[in-house]
Amino acid sequence: MIYLQLFISYLKIGFFGFGGGYAMLSLIQNEVVVQNAWMTNAEFTDIVAISQMTPGPIAINSATYVGYTVAGFWGSVVATVSVCLPALTLMILITKFFLFLKDNRYVKGLIAGMRPVVIGMIGAAALLLMFPSSKEGASFIDGWSWALFIAAMIAAYRKVNPILLIVLSAAIGIIIYYVPAL
Amino acid sequence: MRRYWELFTSFFKIGLFTFGGGYAMIAIIQREVITHRKWIEEQEFLDLLTLAQSAPGPISLNTAVFVGYKMYGYRGALTSLVGVALPSFVIMLLIAAFFTQVRHNPIMDAAFKGIRPVVVALMFAPIIGFTKGMRGYTIAIAAAISLIIWYVGISPVYILFAGGVVGVLLAALRGKEVKR
Numbered sequence: 001m002i003y004l005q006l007f008i009s010y011l012k013i014g015f016f017g018f019g020g021g022y023a024m025l026s027l028i029q030n031e032v033v034v035q036n037a038w039m040t041n042a043e044f045t046d047i048v049a050i051s052q053m054t055p056g057p058i059a060i061n062s063a064t065y066v067g068y069t070v071a072g073f074w075g076s077v078v079a080t081v082s083v084c085l086p087a088l089t090l091m092i093l094i095t096k097f098f099l100f101l102k103d104n105r106y107v108k109g110l111i112a113g114m115r116p117v118v119i120g121m122i123g124a125a126a127l128l129l130m131f132p133s134s135k136e137g138a139s140f141i142d143g144w145s146w147a148l149f150i151a152a153m154i155a156a157y158r159k160v161n162p163i164l165l166i167v168l169s170a171a172i173g174i175i176i177y178y179v180p181a182l
Numbered sequence: 183m184r185r186y187w188e189l190f191t192s193f194f195k196i197g198l199f200t201f202g203g204g205y206a207m208i209a210i211i212q213r214e215v216i217t218h219r220k221w222i223e224e225q226e227f228l229d230l231l232t233l234a235q236s237a238p239g240p241i242s243l244n245t246a247v248f249v250g251y252k253m254y255g256y257r258g259a260l261t262s263l264v265g266v267a268l269p270s271f272v273i274m275l276l277i278a279a280f281f282t283q284v285r286h287n288p289i290m291d292a293a294f295k296g297i298r299p300v301v302v303a304l305m306f307a308p309i310i311g312f313t314k315g316m317r318g319y320t321i322a323i324a325a326a327i328s329l330i331i332w333y334v335g336i337s338p339v340y341i342l343f344a345g346g347v348v349g350v351l352l353a354a355l356r357g358k359e360v361k362r
């Protein structure tokens with residue numbers, strides 16, 4: 001039964017998707033393309049590209065898209081709910097433990113030891129976007145990119161609303177890259 | 183009912199503007215959850231990010247569950263999770279149903295050429311806030327780790343695990359105070 005297959009596949013993806021985001025890609029690809037043959041590699045590449053244009057984690061984006069393509073509206077609901085379930089249950093457990101034990105010496109030590117790693121991970125993700133391994137979908141393409149980046153750094157430092165920055169940058173992108181091509 | 187609605191709308195906003203992977207939303211969450219609503223404190227937020235990193239699943243979902251559960255228990259967790267996941271669900275559903283060709287749309291393409299460098303800036307900006315009040319050597323360790331992950335390409339999961347082990351060992355050795 002297709003709903004059950006979607007449920008199991010996306011439960012797996014939600015459960016084993018450590019490291020977030022693009023670390024999950026190969027896992028999703030394995031389930032969707034290799035194991036179940038719900039789509040071809042080319043279609044999967046399309047989903048990745050669409051996910052980069054839509055908000056939210058790629059796990060949810062792919063769940064909704066694949067679920068809909070394979071089994072219609074209810075397919076997308078089943079896949080999306082099942083990819084969220086592990087995060088919901090595991091994170092509630094972790095939060096409970098943390099709120100209960102946060103003054104424990106060892107828990108404090110554990111978190112303190114992981115803290116610089118988490119900051120390093122955020123830095124590494126930003127560096128990867130700045131200097132990608134391939135030109136495809138690169139974040140920085142010309143002088144305008146760097147100008148926008150520097151302006152956004154200053155604005156963010158001055159506590160300008162990040163949502164406003166995203167909306168403005170989309171408008172500026174259209175003015176710079178689309179309007180002259182008309 | 184009103185408090186659930188606040189939780190829902192806050193995380194709906196966060197879900198709607200999280201482009202470019204989980205880290206891009208850190209700046210948005212900081213504004214919404216810490217500055218605006220004062221649901222959690224800046225220092226607690228870094229702890230929360232650490233927990234969200236060490237659990238499976240997307241960071242945005244994990245963060246939503248943590249804040250929701252801390253505020254109003256199970257119902258809170260469910261409320262914020264639905265809030266953060268709903269925008270991507272609806273948008274992807276519409277694309278899958280009607281606009282499969284969206285990725286070849288030149289206007290969208292131009293808009294994202296503008297958004298991408300700004301998302302990178304939104305990832306760097308919170309780091310400056312996190313390192314405030316940290317000791318120099320901790321900042322140096324964080325910088326070194328980010329270079330290692332970026333340049334060598336080691337899976338961050340191992341380094342996160344190693345960091346946790348070192349932290350617990352230090353706590354056991356020192357007795358009480360731990361590095362910050």
